[in-house]
Amino acid sequence: MSNITDELELKGWLMDRLPYEMVWVREDSQIIYANARFCKGVGYSLKECMKLKVSDINVTVTPESWKNHWEEVMTKGAVQFRAVHKTKKGKFYEVEVHVQKFSYNGNSYICGTTNEFSESSFYKNLIDNTHSIANVGGWELNLHDGSILATNCALDILNAENSEELTPPKVIYKFKDSGRFKFLLGEVIRKGIAFDELFETKDSPPRYIRAVAKPILKGDKIYKVLGVYQDVTEIKHKENDVTLYKTIIDNAQDLIYVYNDKGDLLHYSESLIEKLGFSKKELNKMSMFDLDTSVTREFYNSHFEELREKGLHRFEWLISRKDGTKFPVDITASHLKYYDEDYSCAVVRDITAKKMRDLKLYEALEEIKFLKERLENENEYLQEEISNKINFNNIIGQSQAYKSVLIQVDQVAPTEATVLITGESGTGKELLARAIHNSSGRKNRPLIKLNCATLPKDLIESELFGHKKGAFTGAIANKAGKFTLADGGTIFLDEIGELPIELQPKLLRVLQEGEYDELGGTKTIKIDVRIIAATNRDLKEMIREGQFREDLYYRLNVFPIHNIPLRARKDDIPLLAQFFLEKYSAKAGKTFKRLSKDTIDALMHYNFPGNIRELENMIERAVIVENGPTLKPGNWIPEKDIVAASNDFKSFEANQRDYIIEVLDHTNWRVSGPNGAAKILKMKDKTLFAKMKRLGIEKKISLK
Template sequence: MRHGRVQERSRKSEERSLLALENSTDGLWDWDIPSGSVFYSTRFLQILGYSPEEFPGTMESFRNRLHPEEAGCTWTAIERHLKERIPFNVEYRLQTKSGAYLWFLARGQAIWDSAGKAVRMSGWIQEITERKQAELDLKAALFEIKELKDKLEAERAYLQEEIKLEYNYENIIGQSDEINYVLYKVEQIAATDTTVLVLGETGTGKELVARAVHSQSLRKDRALVKINCATLPANLVESELFGHEKGAFTGAHARQLGRFEVVNGATLFLDEIGELPLELQPKLLRVIQDGEFERLGSSQTIKVDVRVIAATNRHLEEEVRKGRFREDLWYRLNVFPITVPPLRERREDVPLLVNYFVAKISKRLGKSIENIPTTVMNALQSYHWPGNIRELENVLERAVINSSGPKLHLVDELKTIHKDLATARKTMEEVERDYLVQVLEQTGWKVSGKDGAAEILGLDRSTLRARMRKLGIFRP
């Protein structure tokens, strides 16, 4: 009799507990493991939008509505709780009747028999969709901040390289019709996002023109990032332009952002574009045309908004005919070409350039050059300047160094070009080849170092070596 009263009190207590749980804001479930039946509370079904008929009392009803990304780990957590008694406390998504997924925090507790076998497991779910979405939004925001931080750090590193050099790109020196026409073209195109191709011989100031375009553009508040396609080994150009993932190749110990990613929203200057390896040209065409690419070692497409300014001293049309440059890329780059004239075609600008460089070099060297003799100026104006403005600056630096007083003393022997040579119809490549050979012979074929050909020409030694290979120049 007493045992019956105890059972009755236990039953009524359980009924009161179930009634209280039914009114809870959380969804409850009770799994009878031997029979496989599961009790889902009314609130549980209401949260998901199902009727009892639509959500049968089985464990499969629950498992079939788990999000695929959490299904495996959730069931593993249940099994580990039943077998190893590891606390069950997980977060997962369940599909509602509408098809949408809601996030839940779930806890559960099993009951084991005397033999240690789980016979029952009960638990509850609490909807946390808003909290979870806030977490995901925060995670996405932190990732975006990290990406932006990486880009800013990379841009700062590139900018630090740039500010080591002094540029006068806001005021290109010259008053000749030829240079005024270049400046007119710059003003025409600067405010647009059109790709610009700057053409001209070595040393004519193509980079200054590129910087002039950038400084008058809508992107002028961001740094102009430069990459010289000739100074990088062919196997590194792709990584520099498009970046790489960790482990993409031997030596890739960390992910690196490429220049296109760093310069997103700004301008990229591709110097010596004619040296770009043929196999990379389709990838460059795609990013110019569609604004998308993939890092080395990644299949994820990255979208960017980059204005491209390219420069070359080569006849790209001739390179296309020879099969060394893609025709489609040539057409894409050649939308708005600006040709920078050689110094021999703008001789009236020589005095302005001489005065500018002498003042600049004198200040740097702590000298005071106040007098440039007429004979010196005439010699400078009469010379044909195959190395253009870069050669003029180097000649003037040597002159300032060797001038002991206020009068400029010219140390270089500037031979006036013969009339028959002036009228000869040589290609730009032939003129460049002849001049490089002339300078190399003058230095005893010394490429780098003090008084080497690279120093005289004002070129990086790797650039000079690349040009020598391209033009077929070898030491006899």
């Protein structure tokens, strides 16, 4: 034994210069010699190496596997294989091993030449470059000792510095779904169940990694796991883009066809199913000629020729649905070249609505112009209203008599009923109209007001219904009428009894049909407007005298509200007077705070023929001439109109009734004729009869 050792040592200087790791081993796997390159590779000195056995370097070797290996080498003479060597520091590296037998002095030995596989040759570079180009990295997990080998590309893909970071306990945390990855690794390690799945990394932005692993078996035991990591982020993004584009196409309202020059329908958007009425199964069997029987082969060939020449063909067409109905479309077909085959991608847009819009374009533009003018007119009108508005949002009153009026307002406001407000001048009829409008469903649209008594007769029609430029002398521009401004809202026609008889049919048409014609206009205007009218005149009397249309009266008098005079609601005088005092004191910069008891008494004893308007004017005058803080009586209260408060006063109608009865008694209840009561009262017979009926004068009468 010592002889061969001595001889090998003598020849060691030659072995050390060889570019390979070399080691000599005897039958019991004891290392008997190793050259310097081998010692450097495993990290041991020669002396240390000669105390080692093969299983100290290749930890996968067992006594049984070594026995089988020795017999194979002895039988074949030479064997080549790959193995993993362990260094003195515990690092593993893969090697290619070439062993052959030799004999000396009747004893057999093995000489092993090893070359580190990770540094070996052209093939390793080729594999690494291939992996890098394909973004594929490989790894191998040794289940015997838990060691792992990984290519540089695998490390790069998972941003790892060394192979240790790719061991199962660490690599799972590089993925968002670490639980899933851990489960799959467990399945392949314990049960040998391979996997091939896509995982998302925790990077920002995340990347998509394809992870593949499969077991390597020895007999029925798993001793290694081989795996691959492939960065497919770019591929995934492209797939997502394709999916997005397909989703966009399928959700497009336009119809999209892809077909070849033979007329085969290759692809279509989902919109075809809904728009044409065919099922997906039916469409999949159709050609363009089945889908549209009006398409001839001659037209189709011509269509494709134009696509090849110009790349685009745009035209209008009529497309048929499954039920046989047709609709107009605009078709834009584009030429596609794919694998040297000609295709057409046609985007088909339904232009039914466009055709209808084209027909109505002029009217639409006119309507826009009209609405613009209306908005400008409304704005101008509302600005005027804002500057003139005096507390229209509040109705002041606590008297029981006035509460019945407010109850009527509350009842009718939510409805669409036409309202006729009657009562003496100055009682606040306009205030009631505004309260009705503000409590209605039209409160977000304007309340337009017009006093029929303030305009000349020849201008009322234009003011109400508007006019076109040139409709009459002085009509230098188009003008929107009050009904146009009130569309969707409410119009308040004050002093309706002053509306000229010749205009009353036009107002009646608005009430009945909801339409009217502008002066000089060529088309009928439809409107949706609520009408509230007011008057201090006796419209029934006007009907009898032929000054007001009876049909118009009944159209206006759907819901009558009689606004009582101030003298019938005297309990409200102190409240109203205090309100006007505070209002005008602030305007005049004076310090009035209250009314004296004498002032209140004086006001309560005044009958206010001008009603609330007169009270307001009276307080405004008092604020100007008096000084505060308490308003005392003065010459601002007209003494000659002060009357003693008495419960004996009769209403105007009661006095009327008494006087008519007195005249009838004088004429022996003769109404008509030269000596009748109508002659004395200077009234028409029919008028007197109607008034007698209204006042309850029911005694027997004579017609002579």
